[in-house]
Amino acid sequence: MGFSKDKLLVFTKSARYKYQSIENAIKTIETLGYQNNFEVIQTEQDFKQHLFGVILHRMYH
DSSP: OOOOOEEEEEEOOOSSOOOHHHHHHHHHHHHHHHHHTEEEEEEOSOHHHHHHHHHHHHHHO
């Protein structure tokens, strides 16, 4: 098994309005991830649904 980067899940769903600051924050976090060798995964999906998808991906890839 090879080396795997650390991963950071960023949940950005908002109730109504999509704030411009969210996009800026994601870009900043992605830059920090690149500089510090961790992967940023951004989602607006329900956390349980996203986690289930991650588990399935790891099982079959």
